[in-house]
Amino acid sequence: MARESITLTREELYERVWTEPMAVLAPKLGLSDVGLKKTCARLKIPSPPRGYWARLAAGQKIRRTPLPKLPEKGATGIRDATFYPRDKESAAPEPLTGPVADQARFEALPVNALAVPEVIEAPSPLVARTVVAMRKAKPDETGRLRARAQQILDVDVTLGTADRAMRILDTLIKGLAARGYPVSLVTPKPEPQRYGATPEAGPPRTTVRIGEDDIAIRLSEVITRTQRPPARSDGGWEPKRFDYEATGRLVFEILETGLGTRCKWADGARQRMESMLNDIVVGLVETAEALRRRREAWAEAARQRAIEDEKRRAREREEHLEQERVRALDGIMRRWRKAKAVREYVAAARATAVERGHAEHAELNAWFAWADGYADRIDPMGSRGVAYHSDDHDRPHYAWGRPAEDNSPIW
Numbered sequence: 001m002a003r004e005s006i007t008l009t010r011e012e013l014y015e016r017v018w019t020e021p022m023a024v025l026a027p028k029l030g031l032s033d034v035g036l037k038k039t040c041a042r043l044k045i046p047s048p049p050r051g052y053w054a055r056l057a058a059g060q061k062i063r064r065t066p067l068p069k070l071p072e073k074g075a076t077g078i079r080d081a082t083f084y085p086r087d088k089e090s091a092a093p094e095p096l097t098g099p100v101a102d103q104a105r106f107e108a109l110p111v112n113a114l115a116v117p118e119v120i121e122a123p124s125p126l127v128a129r130t131v132v133a134m135r136k137a138k139p140d141e142t143g144r145l146r147a148r149a150q151q152i153l154d155v156d157v158t159l160g161t162a163d164r165a166m167r168i169l170d171t172l173i174k175g176l177a178a179r180g181y182p183v184s185l186v187t188p189k190p191e192p193q194r195y196g197a198t199p200e201a202g203p204p205r206t207t208v209r210i211g212e213d214d215i216a217i218r219l220s221e222v223i224t225r226t227q228r229p230p231a232r233s234d235g236g237w238e239p240k241r242f243d244y245e246a247t248g249r250l251v252f253e254i255l256e257t258g259l260g261t262r263c264k265w266a267d268g269a270r271q272r273m274e275s276m277l278n279d280i281v282v283g284l285v286e287t288a289e290a291l292r293r294r295r296e297a298w299a300e301a302a303r304q305r306a307i308e309d310e311k312r313r314a315r316e317r318e319e320h321l322e323q324e325r326v327r328a329l330d331g332i333m334r335r336w337r338k339a340k341a342v343r344e345y346v347a348a349a350r351a352t353a354v355e356r357g358h359a360e361h362a363e364l365n366a367w368f369a370w371a372d373g374y375a376d377r378i379d380p381m382g383s384r385g386v387a388y389h390s391d392d393h394d395r396p397h398y399a400w401g402r403p404a405e406d407n408s409p410i411w
Contacts, residue, residue: 007082014045014067021053023108029083039081044068051275058115103285106179107278114175114277116167126153126183126206127170134162142223142244151185154206156220158246165219165250172277179281181210183217205255210288212295216255217284222247222266252280259290332380339379346371 006029008016016025017040026036040047046065055062070079106112123131133149140146143158157165173183185204207214228241250273254263262283265276346368353359376382 005082005084007080009080010043010045010070011067013040013043013081017045017047018064021108021110022047028085030085031083043079043081044070050271053110054113054115054275054278057110057113060115098289100282100286100289104282107282112278114171114281116171116274116277118167120167120170123166123170124173124177124183126173126185127166130155130169131166134166142225143246144221144223150203153185154203154216154218156218157250158221158223160246161221161248161250165221168250168273168277169219172280175277175281176208176284181208181281181284183208184214186214186216208284210284211292213288213291215284215287215291218253218255220251220253222249222251252276254283254287256287256291259287259294261286261290263287335378336380339375342371342375342378346375 017036022033022036026033029036031039037047045067052062120127129149130147130152133147133152134145134155136149137145137147139159144156145159145162153169155162155165155169176183184207186207187204205214205216206218207216209215224245224247226243226245228243230238231241232238249267251264251266252273254261257263265273265280265283267273350359350368353361353364358364
């Protein structure tokens with residue numbers, strides 16, 4: 001069965017591209033947004049720049065890039081394009097699920113776009129406090145403002161970029177709060193010091209609370225450094241000196257590394273930080289999910305270690321019990337052989353006494369009686385039962401006991 005096709009002229013496709021985002025239009029035409037953008041480039045149709053839909057949703061008036069005219073004489077195929085939409089059953093791929101996918105869909109809606117205003121109105125308390133501190137701050141040798149106040153946002157910029165940085169942070173903080181992700185300052189725990197020194201806590205970190213995690217963030221400006229030429233003409237040693245230049249390029253960082261997620265957004269030639277705020281929100285949620293997965297993996301690893309430790313302890317208990325049983329058996333065998341040897345000796349001694357005419361000797365007979373009793377007492381297979389224990393000679397035992405203290409060889 002042949003698939004239905006749609007043919008659009010350059011003018012029609014231009015109108016549709018500037019009416020709805022490519023991510024929404026492309027699946028309707030059976031393409032990905034990248035494929036649709038390539039088609040527009042082939043037909044010389046301009047496409048909306050980054051941040052266009054966010055600014056449009058914020059109520060800003062943006063002029064469209066006009067559709068250029070084509071030469072009168074040219075290939076007919078360049079003036080229109082044919083698309084093959086997928087069937088309804090196959091057009092919609094299986095939707096992604098989970099917090100990150102849900103957040104990405106939420107941020108993709110034009111109504112949820114975070115637009116940075118030209119002037120801050122009713123700044124958040126953290127931004128207001130930071131602005132006051134930065135107005136009093138003095139620049140260091142690199143030009144970055146160094147505020148004395150401690151309870152301010154983690155922002156590292158020059159005076160020329162401070163206003164823009166504060167507008168971006170205020171918009172982001174308010175947007176995160178509206179989504180249930182509050183921004184606060186968290187003082188890290190003091191690290192232990194050597195030689196008994198008093199541990200000192202570092203400066204507070206700007207964090208976003210998502211679920212159980214406080215995710216540290218920072219906004220900074222790129223500063224270029226250029227080494228000055230040597231001042232001495234004789235080639236002698238002199239310390240290196242540098243010139244620093246502010247670029248105005250901002251970098252937003254998530255200070256959680258080793259998670260395999262995106263942790264940095266920066267101004268580029270075609271993209272500004274103002275158009276990345278919704279992507280940053282998605283990145284923060286993705287980081288929180290990665291932290292949760294890592295925490296669960298650590299918990300599972302700890303559980304597995306506990307299981308292995310218990311198995312090891314069980315093996316050690318079994319080995320110890322086996323050693324006790326062996327040592328107890330050695331003691332029992334010693335007592336049994338000793339009792340047998342004592343009886344044999346007493347029998348031989350009685351026979352010798354009879355041969356020598358001392359059968360009626362009272363003291364000797366008393367010793368024989370004591371020796372018979374001693375043999376009965378140490379015999380593990382006496383009249384009271386079979387002894388399982390090695391160091392109690394008076395009664396039988398039916399449980400394993402302590403190892404015998406007698407380490408002499410078995411008789």
